[in-house]
Structures are given as structure tokens and as C-alpha cells.
Amino acid sequence: MLKYERDCAQNYLDIAGTIILALDSEQKVTLINRKGCELLGYPKKDVLGKSWFDTFLPEKNRQAAKESYIELISRDVEPSGNFESQVLTKNREERTIKWYSTLLRDKEGRVTGTLSSGEDITERKKAEKEMKIRNAAMDSALNPMVICNLECCLTYVNPAFLKTWGYSTEKEVFGKQITSFWHFGEKTDVVKALFSDGKWTGELTACGKDNSKFPVHLSASFVKDEVGNPICVMGSFLDISRHKEAEKMMIEARIRAEDANRAKSNFLASMSHELRTPLNSIIGFADVLKEKTFGPLNDRQAKYLSNISISGKHLLKLIDDILDLSIVEAGKMELNPEEFSVPEILMEIEAVLTPLALKKNIKIVWETESELKGIRADRIKFKQILHNIINNAIKFSPENGLIKIDIKISGDKVSISVTDSGPGISMADQRKLFEPFSQLGKFESREQPGTGLGLALVKKYVEMHGGTVRVESRVGEGSKFTFTIPLAIE
Template sequence: MDKEKRLSDENSDLYRSFFQENNAVILLVDPENFDIVDANTAACMYYGWPLEKITRRRIHHLNVLSTEDIEAETQRAEEENRNYLTLKHRLANGEIRDVEVYNGPMVLNSRRMLYYIVHDVTERKLAEDKLRRKEMQLRAAQKIGQFGSWEMDLNSGNVDASEEARRIYGFEDEELSLEIIKNTRLEEYLPAMYEALANLVELNLPYDLKFKIRRQNDGNIRVIHSVAEYYAERNVVIGMIQDITERKHTKSKLRESEAHLNEVRSIANIGSWEFDSNGLAKWSPEVARIHGVDPDDPTGINCSFSFYTPESRASLEKAIRNALEKGESYDLEVEFVTEKGEHKWVRTIGHPKIEDGKVTTVTGSSQDITERKQAEIKAVEEVGWRSILMEQSRDGIVIIDQDGKVFEANPRYAEMLGYSHEEMKSLHMWDWDTHYTREQLLEMLRLADSKGILHETRQLRKDGSLIDVEINANAAKFGERKLSFCVCRDITERKQAEEELLNAKLDAEDANQSKSEFLATMSHELRTPLNSIIGFSDVLHSEIFGSLNKKQAEYLSHISSSGKHLLRLINDILDLSKVEAGKMELVCEKFYVSDAIEEINITMIPLAIKKGIYLDAKIAPHLEKINADRSKFQQILSNLISNAIKFTPDKGHVTIEAQKSGNFVQIAIKDTGIGIADKDMEKLFQPFKQLNSYLTREHEGTGLGLALVKKFVEMHGGRIRVESKVGEGSIFTFLIPVDFKEQIPNPA
């Protein structure tokens, strides 16, 4: 035991001597909690902490990289098969250094430890980064300048070429040699290459060649300029090549460009001219054509001056005088009338040429800008007309920015709400809209930006009164600003008229004796007392015969709503009875499914926004027209979509999908609602059956909506099915023939 202890002590002393005297930064770490339990003198000096402070830290306290960055570096080290990590450590003075960390397990005094050996590589990293930047700059310079560099070892014949040099020759990553490069040159240029190379090496004569090559990768013929120097101590030739193919075409292209410029000048109605103090010396035929005079007429400029309007002529004469006397350039847009009576505008630019302090000539150009000027005048007129439209419109017009603030409003809209124009421009749309929240209104702006929106709402006037308003909102742009252009119509009177019309319709339906005896009896016996109940309750509620207390008003409201609910039930019963009795007829017409869906969606958007539900339509492209009863088709859609919205919790999704399926169109309404239990499936399409759920009880109904949907689908020769999972949602899918004459096969 004494011997073992002595050996252990000797090993411990040996370790301490190696550990403390080592110039490398060494840390010992507890593998359980990663506490630093020891650090050698080099570590304390490097990090700037005494031993008692550094051992109060954990190893990750030294590291400034995130956990994700460390994991990524560990992954790279494994992939590159290296036994160190490249990290960043923070010293006591806050300085951050690049380090390479080697670590591994060890046992000290029967205790398992981790050792960390840290090498500072900050200076090396800086040098490497600097070298990489220089290499990158060289590659960029070669790429931008389209020149490459190469080095040929005359001992081996091997050639090392830069990336751009390889691109010029059309090589990839293959090894290059003089023999390989020689094969790219056209044969007639080889003797000159050998002679120039020999003269460079043996006589130190300049190597400066232009030759043609057939590029390796695509076979294109390119013109190359190559220069090189010989380095005898290494027996290598280092050179530069540049693709000058385009340069060879410059002269011909320049000639083509000049011809093209003359053609463009003619197309653009631009001519050139030059004159001195004695008058017009010469002008191009295009200038003469613009002015409507003969190019060979010696009176030239004097004749053309007479065509200018007095104001334009005065401006032009003053500009020419200043050019000749003061050497001032000019750029004018002037108006004139040709000999044929045509009103024209011309832009004329003049630059004086000065020699020995005197103006010798003035050269310039004239361009016919009549069309542009007319377009500008038309644009000004259009702005004026639009302003008149805004000012004189009988509808209210308000333009809203993406933040819901009024960008502009016409007088009619300000009048509708009882504000002045200045007051309107300080308002946001939620200052007057009482029906929707701020978030819902901003969502409507987003929808208007994507596809437009039509809805009805109630708006609060400055005096506190309410008006019914129909809003048609669409996207608009003013420069880079996205705006919503809203046409607002006061429909208060229309709503009152609709209510009166509805009452008249109900009265007319009561009086309609054309139905079968049973339906007529039911209509008379049930609707008459209900209309009386609804009518008298509404009359009492309007307080025509005296004021009501709160309780009385509440009871009358219950009576009216219950009566109307019962009336809707009776109407559904009668519609269903018509279908079952075979007295309901289809009025078919051809229409686009996308149009019908869009119309229904517009009416559903406010209901969806109210609950924060995302309503989306996915319609297959090029979906053809169908021949069906449009009204009943939309009634089917309205019932299914409104049910989906009603029975989907807030912030859910409702999606309408439409696509062709053989000779039929298939419509699917998907929701993320509470779903339907299997035991309730058979009740869905039965009249007067309602599912027993809290959402069903929340939304009153007749229990006839889906029954009518099924009947209307079947009347078209179609079918409807349901897929649902409790807690996940439902999918109602119906198919009807593209043409009503087609009959759908029964599913097997």
C-alpha cells in the first residue's frame, strides 16, 4: 500500500509539473456538470482570471457561440474527421478570440475528468481571411475583366489555370497540360505559338500572341490575346489570357449602331442641325420634315421661325441669341403651327461651339414631341375629370390607406356622415363603422386589396345617428401606396323599402290561392296569425302608441324574433312540400361556377370576418360553364357555407373547392369545425332533425336547410355526401351534371 501510494504521489507530482509548466492553455472539467475544476498557469494568463475565479465558471461560460452554432461545428468536425472544434472564447477583458479546442477523457486520482487544450488561432484566422479575400478579389477581377492567368511547368508540361482561364478555354476540373491546351488552338496558329514560346525561353523575347481557339465545352470559335513571362529559376512560364472576340466585332457593330441610330432618330422624330451667326448652315431632312418645310429651301430657319406661336418664338429667339453671344446652351419645348395648319410641339436642344473665346457655331437636335404633349394634356384633363367625378358623385367615395386612415373623401361622403372635409381626413374607418371591430375592418381592407369586397353595414354619423350603407371596396394604387377605393351608398331608404316589400310579399303570399288546397290552407291558417303577431309586435316595439319600458321592449323583441323564426320554418316546410309534391321546377341557364361561388362568398365574408374565420376558394382553372338552376345552385352553396361558418369555432378555416369530375362538377365545402359523430350522420338530411350539440343550440334553425339542399341537388340529377371527424371538421361534397340533361350514376 505504501508503495502504491508513493507511486500515486509521484504520478500526481509528475502530472502537476507537466500541467502547470506546459505553455499550452489546459483546463480540467468535471464531465457531470462541466464545471472548470482546474486550470494551468498558461490558462489563467490567457483568459485573464486568477485560478480561484476561473474555477468558479463552467466551460460554456467561456464560449460566446450559441448552442446551435456549437452543434453545427461539432457536426462539421465529425464530417471532416478532425479532433478539434473551432470556437470563439471571451477573455476577462471582454475580448473575443478565435480558438481551436481539443478535448478528451482522462482519470486523475481515480476521478473521471475531461481535459480541454485551447490554442489561440485568432492571428492565423485573420491571415487566412485576408488571403481568402485577396483570392476572391483576384477571381472577381479576372471575371469582371474577362482575363485569366496560367502557369506552365516546362519540366512536366503541366498547366495550372485560374477559374476564368478555364472558362475562356471551356475546361472544367480536368488536369491540364500543354498538349491538351494545344489541341484547342486552330491548326494555323500552332507554328506561331511554338516559335513565340521558344523565343521567350531561349532568347527572352516578348510573348504576345493573338490567336483563335475552338472552345472545349461548346466548340465555339473564340479570339484570344495571350502574354507571358519566363522564370528561369523555376523553369516555368506564367501568363495571362483574355477573350477579345467581342472586341473584334466592335468596328462592325459600331457601324451597325450608327445606322441603327439614324433609323431610331427617324422613328423617334429626332433631327440634327447646325447654324452660325449668319443663319442656318445645315439641317437634317428630319428637322425639315418636322417643321413642314423643304430641306433645300435657302430661307431655312427664317421660314420655320414664322410658324412658331408668339410666346414660343420669343423664347426660341432669346435662347439662340444667348447661345451666340454668351455661349449658353438651351433646352426648350416650343409650339408652332405648320404651313398645313397642324399644331405641333418640338423639343429643341442647342450647344454652342466655342473657339478662341468666340462662338463659331451652335449644334443641336430637334424632336417632334407632339404625341407626348398631347398625352400630357390628356392626362391633365383626365385628372380634372376624375376630380369632377369625385366632387359631383351622388355616392359617397372614400379612399382608405392600409392603416385604415382616410386618404381622401368626396363632399358627398362627408355630408353622409355629417363631417367637414378636413374632419374626415383625420378619421379612421372604425370611427364610424359600428358593426365591425378594428381588426375585422383591417382584414376587409386586405380582402379588398386581393379581390374586392361588397357588403352592407351600419355607420355612425357625427350627430350619433345611424345610417345603413352599402360599400363596394376595391384595390387602388397611388404611386407606391396601396389604397382601398370605397364607393359608399346610403341605403337607409332602400332597406326600409325592402322591409316594406317583404311585408307586402308576405301579405301577397298569404293571399295566394293558386297553391294546392292543403298548402293554401296551411299558408292561410299559419301565416295569418303569425303576420299579425309579428306586425303588432313590431308596431308596439316602434313605440308609435306610446313609450315602452325596458322589460316590455325586450318581451316584444322576443315575440317578433320568435314569430319570424316560426315564419321561416313554415316557408321551409312549404318549399319542401313543393319539392316532394313535384311542384318545384328548375329554371336552368348557363353560368360559370366561379362567378356563382364568388357572389356567395362576397355575402359570406362579413359573417366570416365577424368570427375571425379564414374563408378561401380554390377553383380549378378553365372550369367550363354549367347548365343548371343558378338560384338553387347558389341556395345550396349559401346553406352549406353559412353552416360551415356557423359551426366552426372562431379563428377556424372554411374552404370551397370546385373541379370537373367527368361530366359533372364537384363542389366541396371543408371546415375545421367540431365535426359530426357517426351516430348523427343519418339525421343530417332528414327534415326537422337537428344534431344535439352546443353549437347547434347556439344557432337557431328549422332543421330543413340540409333537407332542401339534398332535394335541390337530387332535382339536378346529382348527389351529396358528408365526411366528418369529431374535433377535426367536416367536408360536404355534392356533384351535379355540367349539363342538366346528364344523369349521375348511383354509387355502387
Template sequence: MQNASASFDLVYKTMNEGVCFHEIIYNSDGYPVDYKIIDINPAYESIVGLKRDEVVGQLASNIYDTGEAPFLHTYAKVAETGEQTCFETYFSLFGKHIRITVISPNKSKFITIFTDITSQRKTDDELKTIYENVPMVIMMVDSERRIFKVNKSAELFSGTTSDEMVGLRGGEALRCLNSLSNPDGCGFGQYCQECKVKNTVIDTFETGNNHYNVETSLPFMIDGDVKYLTFLISTSLINNDEKPKVIVSLLDITERKKTQKNLNKEKDFFEKVAETSPVCITKVNKNGNIVYANSAAENVLGLSKSEIEGRTYDNVKWKITDFKGNLFPETELPFELVQKYQKPVYDVRHAIEWPNGQRKLLSINAAPIFDDNGNFGSIIATIEDITAYKEKEDTLHLMKNTLESSINAIAISDLDGYLTYANSASLDMWEYNKEEILGKHITEFWQYKENAINVYHYLHENGSWKSEGKAKTKHGNVFDVYSLINLVNDESGKPVAIAGSFVDITKRKSYEEKLKKSEQQLRNYIDNSPIGIFVIDKNGNYVDVNPAACHIIGYTKDELLSMNIIDLHPDNAHELAGQIFEELLENGKVSAELPFITKNDSLRYWILDAVKLLEDKYIGFTTDITDRKRIEEELRESEERFRTLTEQAADAIIAHDFDGNIVYVNNLACENLGYSKEELLSMNIADISAYINSYDPKTVYWEKLSPSDSYLVETKLRRKDGSYYPAEVKLTRIDLKGRSVILGFVREITIRKQAEESLINSKLEAEAASQAKSELLANVSHELRTPLTSIIGFSDILLKGKLGDLNESQKTYLSKVHRSGKHLLDLITDILDLSKIESGKHELHCEKVSIPQLMKDLKENIYPFASQKGLEINIDINRSIEYIYADKIKLRQILYNLVYNAVKFTEQGSVTVKLDWNDNDMLFSVIDTGIGIPADKQDEIFDSFKQLDSGASRRYSGTGLGLALVERLVEMHGGKIWVESEEREGSRFSFIIPEN
């Protein structure tokens, strides 16, 4: 019995048809007034779009919102008589066509079986639309060829209605002239024995063979005139419960045949045009074979028509190249381009070369030809021999390029002096564009028009002219120009044009003037320079000095001009001075530092830069660096003190410049890394650091380090033997020898890192153990849940009396089983959800959730429990919040757990659910007036299996998983949860869900 019930329940829940159990409601007179929904299966929910928990126990008149119960009298008749019925209807409320089967197992009760036939109805309607609107005559005829049914095209063709056509034979209905010629009608006329329409239909009836596109022509009486029409006949036999019939379709192709005839005439015309055309014309099929070549093709391609036709363009003894002689790419041939892109190509140029060396340059235009279905079929191409044209074009192009690339302005005019050509340099020189300058007279380009007229006449008398003069630009700017102008003669020696070459010499003229001034300016520069300048001859004697030199050395100019370079240096520097002078004589330049003695016997230092001038003269530039030398000595002493301190430091010290090059290390750094000091000073910091690449800006940390900053970093350093050790480095930026460097204090932290690694490993092991525990709980919970679901399901079926009536004692025990099973299932579900989250197997399925509906469902679900304790449930939401994007089921689970807990721990007062904005996030709060939470317990309540009253005398039931699960579900949404409470003052649980 139980197995049969389980099987029925499985079929009931999984079948595709919607099933609904009803009970008729009678008034006091025994008249049916409504019916009540007892139960529905999932398929019924899907078909009508109503949820089971919304309709079970409800009256049909309320559910369907029609004011009365649909089909009440039909249903009541079945319920009273037990006679099954079936009908089809359109439910406008659901927008669906439904087939409804009604049966009655017991009086006053009935079952409806809903089958969704919407798609079937839609297909039927679509086929009917196609049948009615297809542009061909369609008739259904019986074995006597009399019409049973026709479509709209048949009505339009005949000019009559379908009612008038039904019962007639086809020729009579369509007004075939042959059928009208005999009183007996269609099939009995003089020519009817040969009628393909009649014979095809009869053959289909007799043999059962269908025919397709049988072509024939018949005369018809249309609008009072006789017209011969050509059409295609198709027939198809239909066998059903009635007598067999044949579907006859007639497609009028008269116009198509006329068009084809005209096309044949046009084809003949164009073939004659192509054959007489002086242009080479070829046709290539889709396989690349030349199928047609006109007479001109023989001259252009150098082959006879028989040699051309039947082969591919590239399957000839010639070689196809570009104009430079390189092999022409096959993919760029016109046939390939047109076939690939299926659109015309123009002026595709290449050359063909025969084995004997003969060569032709060709220009090809090609276009695709498509068949009636729009498919690519062939290519038509015109080929032009442009060999002679290209040679002339190249010559002209070379001449034009030569003129255009000239740095000189070149212009050509006619014999009257009006410009016909000007190159780019001319446009730049006279500040015109091409359109403006052409057509102007040559006299408009000179400052003085009368001078230009004289040149013009001189040119005509003598044939050429050259000179310097003044010209002016479009904007009136005057400049110096050198002109060379000649008459241009044709092959017979007759003048035909004037050509001129012009050079802007304004800068040259300016340079000549500036050169005159430069000598004086140079003298002024030397005399006023703050740098000491000496000029000496090849013997080292001073021949010129500037005032600054006199000031530096303390002698007058006359005194210095009587001295030699040796005279200004101390005795111990004479040899050095002589070596420097010898280098200057040998190389023509020298740079050096050396001491000198002033007139008052003061020892100072200068930097000397000297170079050779003309006529064995040498000029030297000196700068006094005595103060700099003193500072350098002080720096050297400071560095000695720095080196002493760093060598005694307890940490390894490494300094490098901003390119990463190591500039200083102490002994401890050398000892730790295993390198000598010389080796390290020749290396880059990237050579010893595992994380730095001096060529990768992302790893160069010191770029952003300011002088006042310090930077602590952990890294790995590479020893000379290739091993690594962890180090903590404190970095700072200092000045060393006048440049900024990065100073690093390096401390080895191997022992510390080992301790950290041990702690991390311990943490990972603990997390792995926790995850294994969660997975075990999930597996165990799943195994428990499966049989428990069956217990709850079967007890529910028994309680509902589906397997027979129960006595009160049985109902009591089964209710306890059912409640206990559901309580245990809730516990297992919490454990399962929590373990899935902790094992990373729980996923969110976010959607747009209605806030008003969510709160309505929450209040309805919790109200029965709250009303038992006399508690008030309040909902306070910001009306601007209509939706939230979240996992609907999990958000409902969060709120239900919090509100259920609030009701459970509240004996009197109220529970309030609030929702408001918190910046761009949504803030939910559940506030109760219950027992509150002690301060020392508030940090524990979100832990798994933790409860406020966890002792043996617990007052409140529960698993201790609800708040732990809530916290994890909130965090999965990217939010957070917290509690505010005082003991005996109530609690406020708040959580934030981000808006998105």
C-alpha cells in the first residue's frame, strides 16, 4: 500500500499535465455556487502561474479574479453524474490555450487535468496563415476533381468567392477556356484529354504518387480577355478518415518565362557588342577557367581565342609580375579579389612576361556576376594594354618628381609670361598655394615691376638671363633672390615656354652682414667675459688676454703680453704645465687642472680648457676653482669619518646610486654576502636582490624616497655561492660626494622568518582541520536529511488522509512524528548550510528582491508564533527603498532567524524590523524588548553551537547555529552584522547589505 502511494505521489508531482483536486460548494438549496481548491501539483503551478500555498483551500471565484468560479456548471455536472468530459478553452487571465479533462472519483468532488496547447494552436494558426497567403493557387479536390476547399489566391485568380468555387471542377472555377468550350465542363473539352492538370490529379488518385512542378500552359478567360498562362503544377494525396483528397497547387510563371526570353535577347546583344569591342573582354567561371574571350583579347594577350578559352588566367606560359618584376601575389589577382569580396575591382595593375622576354603592362577591371538566387557564378573582366602609356607616365612622373624635389624654386610660364607650373619650393618662397599662383604674370613676383618688364624683354631678345634682385611674396615681404631664366624651345627650335630657377639668398646676404659684425661682437664678448681668456702662440707666449684674465692673475695686459705660460706657475708645476702645452700642440685641444701664482705671490688653482685657433694661435679659457678645491678637501675628511663609523656598525651597510650601482659597502656586508669589496663596488643592487630589476620601474622603490623619509622593507639577498637569506633593510636617502645615494642598513632575519613560517604552517593545518570538519558535517547531514525527508513526506500524506482516515490517537502520534521530523530537518539544514559555507561550497544567486513583498512574507510567517506570546510585530521601512539586489532565499533566511530569535527571547512587548539607508548601503535592524544579552556574552553569540542559556536548565530550545549562519550569510553578501544590547533591556541586531 505504501509503495503504491509513493509511486502515485511521484507521478503526481513529476507529470507534465497540471492536476487540481476540487470540491463543489453548494448553497442551502443544494445548488452549486462555487468550488474550493484542495490540492495542485507542480505542473499546474507552472501552467497557470499560481503558487500552491496561495490557492489550496481558496475558492475559485477568489483565485481567478473573475467574480465567479470558471466553468462551474460543467464541473458540477461531472461531480454529480461522474461522467468524464473534455473541452478546450482560452484562458485570457493566463494568456494560454488549455485542454481541460474533468473526472469525478467521488460525488461533489472532481479532478481537472490541464494540458497547455498554446504552442499547438500557434502552429495551427501559422500554417493556416501560410496556406491562405501563399502567392499560388491551392485547391483541395475529391476523386471527381470537384473542389472541396481553396485559398485566397484561388479566389483572387478566379474573381469569385470560395463558396462559389466549392463543388466545381478546377477548370470551371478558374475559367479555363477549354472547360468553357464544352457544356459538360472541365475535362470534357476538345483539348482536355491532353490537359496535364487533369491527368496529374487523376494519376495521384490512382497511383498515390505525388507530383512536383509539372510545367504546362493553358488559356484562361481573365477580365473578358483570353490569356495564355504558363504555370507549375504540384499534387499531394491526403488520406484520412473520410474519402481521399488531392491538394493541387498552381504557380503562375508566365512573367518569369517572358523575362527569361528577354534576357536571352539581351545576352545575344551584349555578346555581339563584346565581340566588336576594341577593349579586351573575358569571362571567367567560378572555377577560374576563362569561358569567353573576345577578338580584342587576342591582340592584348598575344594568344588566339582557342589558346585563351578553357584555361585559367595563371595557367599560361607567361609569368605574372608587378611592374617592378616581382612575382605578383596570387591572392591579389582580380579573379581572387572579386571571388573573395564579391564586388567589383578597378585598375588592378600587373605585368605578363613571355619566355622570349616580351613584356606587357596591363590594367584590369573586373566585376562579379550572380545567378538568379544571388549566388556568385562568374566574373566579367576588361583588360587594357597600358605599356606605352605607362612608359610616358613614368617619364613625366620622374621629371615632375625631379622638379618637385628640387630645393630651388622652379616655375614655368607661357611665352606671354603667365605661370603654368610652379613646384613646391616656389609655393613656399612666394607664399601662394597652387590654385593662387597658376595664371599669374611673372612681373607680379618682383619688388619693382619695371625691372621685371626689362628682364622679360631681355629674355625674349637673348634667350637667357641671370642676376640677383629683389622679389616680393604674396603678403608683400621683400627678399633677395638669385634668378636663372631661359626660353624653352620645342624639337623644331621654336620657343614654347619660359622656365626659371630661383634661389632665396636672403639668409646668405644676412650672414655676410652678420659676419662683418661678428668680429666686433666677438671682441666685445672676450673683453666682457667673466672667464679669464688667454691667447698664446706656438711658443707659449701670450699674444692677447681679456680684462678678466688680468683681474684673476693680478697683472696688466701689457705685463702679460711680455710673459710666457711658464711664468705664471710655481716651480713644482713647470713640468706639468709643459706636458699640458705639449698635449695642446699635438691634439689641438686640452682640459686640465693646475696651480698658478698671482702677482702678489698667492697660490691658487684654475681649470683650463684650450683649443687651437687659426695661424698657430691657441685660446684658453680659465676658471678659478680655489674655493672648490678647499671644499673637496673638507669633504674628503668628512668621508673618512663616515667610513670609520660604518665599518664599526653592527649591521651590514650598502649604498647605491639612483641607477642601482653600488657605491659603498662595509666589511660586514662583504662578509654576509661572500664577495670582496672590489667585487661589490662593481655590481648593481639588482645583482644581489631577489626582487629588484633595475630595468623594471615597478621594482625601483627608491625613486619616490625623499631626503626626509626612511623606508623599511623585507627582501631576500643573494650570496656569491647562489644561496639566499632573508633580510630586513632600512633605507634612507643621503648626499655622498655631492650626489644623492640610497643608504641601506641590512639585518639578517633568518631565525625570525623560520619562526613566522612555523606559525603560518600551524595556522594552515588548523584551517584544513576546520574545513575537513565542515565537510564531514555536510556529508553526515546530507545522509540524515534523505531518510528524514521521506519520514516527513509520508507522515504528511497520512495526516492529510490521502491513504485513508485516521483515529485521534493515530493523528496525535503522527503529528508528533511530523513536528519532530521538521524540527530535526531544520537543525540538519542549518548544519548543512553552515558547513557548505565553511567548506566554500555555498554560492549566492542574486536577483532583484521586492522589499514590501519580503516584509509581508516575513510578517505572515512569524505572526502565528508571535501571537501565541501576545507580542506585537512592527515593520518600519524607508518608503524610498523598493528593491534590493540580493539572494532572495538567503536574505529571507537571515531575517527569519533574527526575527524568530527576537520573538523566542521576548516574553512581552514587541519586535520591530527597520530598514533605512546607510550612505549607499541598506541597514536592516531587528529590535526586541526581550531578555537582552550580557556584555560578556556578546562576542560569543555569533559562534557555532553557542547559546545564552547553554546549561542543563535551558529555557529556550535551539541549536546555537542560527546566528552563526546569519553572520556568514551576511558576509557572503559583502556586508557585516553586529549587536547592541543590555541585559533585561532588549537587543538590537543590525546588519548592512551593500546596495549592489
């Protein structure tokens, strides 16, 4: 019967969910259950009779633990409460145990040892430590952060939230609906989206304690448990007041710049008649006098009249280019698409530019695909694009140079390339090549005349056609300008 009772007691101890440990007055193990053996990683026979403190505690804790145990036995007073200690497993892993102990006595009432019940709280301690780190991180975060329950009531706010919204303590905000801290018109949509998608990101108008309004960016999402059920809502705010103010200032500055540029363009466009009329009169009368309509001229008079006519026409071309560019920038320039023959345009350009090329003994080679007959585009602007690029190539090519013009069809687009044998263009100069009034080299050392508007107009006209223009060049190896536009423009 005694053995049966002893076996029942041992079975009861083995099925217990906690560690059961008995030590004698000399700190040796007299009893341990299955839970305790599993924790330590030893069979029961390797535990019983061993010194608990010398065998199963980390060395750093042994002496203090022994002294505490001896004092407990000698005082003969039942321990109150619980205490924590580390034990060392067979794998040399330290585990934290929470102990509840009582004194064991013999028939005469003398203390013979202790009986303890222990709970392994290692994982809980790790989780608590990680939670403290997370809380410390959230508390020190520069951005406002909050945690709400599933009813959207605040259960946590960090100091940055209190400072941003103007509150002094957590008690002022705990339990309140998070939606009460931003503009009422935005509350419903955010909550609906959050419970529908599990997250929400966007801008809101926050309401401070003093009813001040300021823009914030919110990122909110559900925090879920191990099986995926939402347990709370976490949100992070960003005060974007400065960003919005800077954005507003940038928009206002851009509007002012656009207004000023539009005013300039409108002024130049409206001055077309006033600028052209007197200049045409100067050129016209100079040409009439050159024809000796009103009498003979001496050589000096003829030379001066010729200079007046040439300079006037150059100035007129400059005015025309400035006005055209201003009209484009003012948005008043329109395309006039029409069907026309590309070969005819090429013949017209060749007739105008060949004499200029012959003066420098420059050879122009045309390579055109035979199937290219006609396109639908703005005839005048197409002709000016090609004229400006080829004229530029002639201007910058040296004596006895070569200019090659390739015209190809690629799908529904036509691509035209003009390659010259000029000095080439550096990468730094290529970046500003299509800007108005941009010319290569210093002003005082430029050898070629021009206003720097030709390529700027080329870029504007090509883009109006929905096309692109680019340049490929290396210093000392010439340049290749290519523009591509659709074969048919609406």
C-alpha cells in the first residue's frame, strides 16, 4: 500500500505543469519531477543526489544562491512571495525560473530542506525585454505614434504625439477616439478603408488641443496575433506643415515665373507689327536706292547701302526668330498639318543652302529611302527645322568639309539625321545646346554669326509635332543631329 501511494504521488508530480524540486539541508536534490528533468536535459538518476547550486546554477550565481539558502534554512521562517533565478541546462543554456518555496520539516519540526515549485519564464522575460525596447524606441521616436484598440480608442501615445497635438499628459488623450484628433470630414473614409483593407495611408488635417489645424501624413494598419486576427491598430503620423508651406511657396513662385514669362512672350508677340514695319521700310528703301532708281551711286554709297540691307535682313531674321519663339512659349503657335512631298522640300532646301556650302567647298550627300514620298505635317515648320539644322552644319563645318543627310522611315515615323565634319561639341555644351540664345564659346571669341535661336526653335517645332531631337558628338569628331516626327500629324 505504501509503494502504491508513493507511485501515485510520483505520477502526480510528473504530470504537474510546473517544476517540482526538493532539496535537503545540504542543498542536494532529493526529489525532482519529469518537468524539471526535461528542463535541465538530464535523466532523473543524474540529478538526484547532486548539489543543486554547484551543478545546475551558472557559476556567477552560485555563491550568492548558497548563502541565501543557508540563511533561509537557519532562520526557520517560511519564505514569503516568489523569487527568480537562473538554472544551467545540459546544453549550457541559461533559463530563468520563477520559484515558490516552502520549508520541509521532520516529525520533531526541525527544518530538513525546501520544496519548490518553479515556472520557466525565460521566453516571457525575453518578450518583456523586447517589449521594453520597442516601447523605448516608440517613446523616443521623432514622429507621433499611437496604438488603439479595435474600437479605435487610444491606449498608447508617444511623447512626440503629445507635443505635436499640444497635450501635457497621456491621461488627457487615453480612451478617446483617434478620429477626434483630425478633421471630422475625413473620419469615416479612413476608418472604413482601415477595416476594409487592414491599412490606410494618406494625408489628413489634424486638430490640436487648441483647435489649431495642421496637415499630417498618417500610416495606419492592424496589428495581428499568431493566427492572423487583428488585436489593435497602430498608426504613425508625420507633421507635413513645413513641406506643405514649401510646396505652396514653390507653386506660387512657379506661377509668378510663368506669369512673368507669359507677359514677356505676349508682349513680344504683340510687338510683331511695331518691330517689323519700320525695319521692312529700312530694308525696302535701302534696296530701292541700291537699284539706282533715284540716280547713280558712287562705290562708297553702294557699299554702305549694301551693308544697311544685309544688316537689316539679319536683324529682321533675329526679330522673326525671337517672335516665333515667344509665340510658341506663349502657347499661341499652332500647327497647320497638310500633305506635302518630302522630295520637293528637300529640293527647295538644297537650292537655298547649296550656294552657302559651295563658298566653303563643302560637299553635301543626301541619302533618302525611295519609299518616302510624302508626309502629313506643318510644311513651313518642317522646312524650317531641316533648314536650321543643315545651315548650322554648314556654318560650323571647315573648308572642304562633308555633310551627310540620312532620311529613313521607322514604323510610323520619319527620322532625319544631319552629320557634319565640324569641331564637335563637348558634353557640357550639349546640355545647353537647345536653350534660347545659347551659343558655343565665349561671346568675344565667336567666329560664327548667329543668335542662338535656331536650335531652340528646332526643338520647339519638333516637340509640337510630337517628336524628339537629339545630338551625338565628340570634340574633334563632328556632330550628328537627329530629329524624329510621326509620318502623319493630326
